[in-house]
Amino acid sequence: MYQTLLVEAVQDSGRQAVRFNIGSNAAILDVDDVDLLIERLGQIRSGLSPALPHEPSRTHNYVIEIDPCWYLDKNPLFDGVVLLLRHTGLGWAGFAIPQSSLERLQDAIVKPAPRLFDVSQVPS
Incomplete structure (x- = not known):
């Protein structure tokens, strides 16, 4: 129970x-x-089912970290970069991003996709 x-x-x-x-x-x-x-x-x-969705929900109210601390490192054993992002409540999270994903990310930043979140709802 x-x-x-x-x-x-x-x-x-x-x-x-x-x-x-x-x-x-x-x-x-x-x-x-x-x-x-x-x-x-x-x-x-990370090992539980169901797994977390691959796409963010358009209805979930995500906690947004404004201007997070970040650290970027090139690893000679990996074709890409390691990106660390700091969330004030969850701590540092690391992401190994391969070169092909970096190129897609750069394109997405230069030509932003349609908004996923209503920016008027983000606290200032």
């Missing part, structure tokens, strides 16, 4: 933390534990 999950930010001994309550059980995670949990959940989710 599933029980309701409650997740909330708390102060624990003067430090920021996250408390998880499931039924009568609770756990408090510090920032490092939250980072590990996010990373591990991402690893687990």
